[in-house]
Amino acid sequence: MSKRSRLEIINDILVIIQNTKGKPTQIMYKANLSYEMLSQYLSDLIHKGFILENKDKKGQRTYSLTDKGANFLRDYTIIKGFVESYGLNE
Amino acid sequence: MALSWFVAYDFLFQIIFAVASFIIALFAFKLYKSSAQKQVCLLGCSFLLISLAYLALSLFRLLLNNTFLYVHIVLFMTGLAILLFMTLKTDKLSVFFVIVAITLLIFLFSINTLMTYYLVSAIFLAIISWHYILNFLSNRQTKTLLVALAFILLFFGSFHFFMSVNHELFYVIGHFLELAAYLFILTNLYLVLKK
Numbered sequence A: 001m002s003k004r005s006r007l008e009i010i011n012d013i014l015v016i017i018q019n020t021k022g023k024p025t026q027i028m029y030k031a032n033l034s035y036e037m038l039s040q041y042l043s044d045l046i047h048k049g050f051i052l053e054n055k056d057k058k059g060q061r062t063y064s065l066t067d068k069g070a071n072f073l074r075d076y077t078i079i080k081g082f083v084e085s086y087g088l089n090e
Numbered sequence B: 001m002a003l004s005w006f007v008a009y010d011f012l013f014q015i016i017f018a019v020a021s022f023i024i025a026l027f028a029f030k031l032y033k034s035s036a037q038k039q040v041c042l043l044g045c046s047f048l049l050i051s052l053a054y055l056a057l058s059l060f061r062l063l064l065n066n067t068f069l070y071v072h073i074v075l076f077m078t079g080l081a082i083l084l085f086m087t088l089k090t091d092k093l094s095v096f097f098v099i100v101a102i103t104l105l106i107f108l109f110s111i112n113t114l115m116t117y118y119l120v121s122a123i124f125l126a127i128i129s130w131h132y133i134l135n136f137l138s139n140r141q142t143k144t145l146l147v148a149l150a151f152i153l154l155f156f157g158s159f160h161f162f163m164s165v166n167h168e169l170f171y172v173i174g175h176f177l178e179l180a181a182y183l184f185i186l187t188n189l190y191l192v193l194k195k
Helices: A006-019 A024-030 A035-047 A067-085 B004-035 B038-063 B066-087 B093-108 B113-138 B142-163 B169-194
Strands: A051-055 A061-065
Touching (some): A006 A024, A006 A061, A006 A067, A024 A061, A035 A051, A061 A067, A067 B004, B004 B038, B004 B169, B038 B066, B066 B113, B093 B113, B113 B142, B142 B169
Antiparallel strands (some): A051 A061
C-alpha cells in the first residue's frame, strides 16, 4: 500500500467528520493517524477554515465541516487530478 | 528575430499563449479557493505572470516599443522562477529571492539581453521539465505525461528561440513547439475536469 499524500489524508479526515459525530478519537482511528499527527492536521484544517471545533454538553471536543470543507470534498477529485498532474503534493 | 511574413502570426501566437496560460492560472486560483493548497496558488501566480508576459510580448509586436519586450522578459522570468522554486520543494522564501536575484544579476551584466533571456529561460525550463519527468516516472498517468511533454516542448521551444538569433526559421519552429505545449497543458486540464 502506497503512502498517502497530505491531500488524501485531509480528504480522509473531512469524510470522517462529515459521516460521524466528529469525535477526535473516532477520527484518529478511522483515519489511521497518530494523536500528534491528527492534532497537527486538525489545527491546520481549523486555520484553513475547513472545520469548526465545538464542545458538547460534557465538554468533549467535536468537529464539524464548514462550507469551505464541504466545497473541498465536492471538488476533491478535480483538486487531486490537478495536484497530481503537476506534482504539487505538499 | 522574427521573419517579416511571420510578424502577424507571431502576434496571434502570443495572444493564444496568453489566453491558454490565463485559463490555467484562473483554474489554479479557483482550486486554491476550495483546497487552500499553497502550491496550487503558486502555480496560479506563475501562470498568471507568464500570461501577462505573453500579453506584453504581443503589445511589443503591435507597437514595436522595446519597453514591452523588457516587461515580457521580467514577467516571464519571474513566472519561471516561481515554477523553479516549486520544483525545489522548499518553504524557504529566501530561496525564491536568491533565484530572482541571480537571474537579475545575469541580465544586468549581459551584453545581449535577448540571447541571455532565451538561454536562461531554456536552462530554467530544462530543470522544470526534469521535475515533471520525475513526477511522471513516480506517477505514470496520462495527465502527468501530458504535463511533462508540455514542459519538454516549452524547453525545446525556448532552445529554438535561442538558436533563432542566427537562424530565423528556428523562431517559427519555436512557436509551433510552444503551441503544441499549450495544447498538451489544456488537454490535461480537460482530462482533470472530465473526471
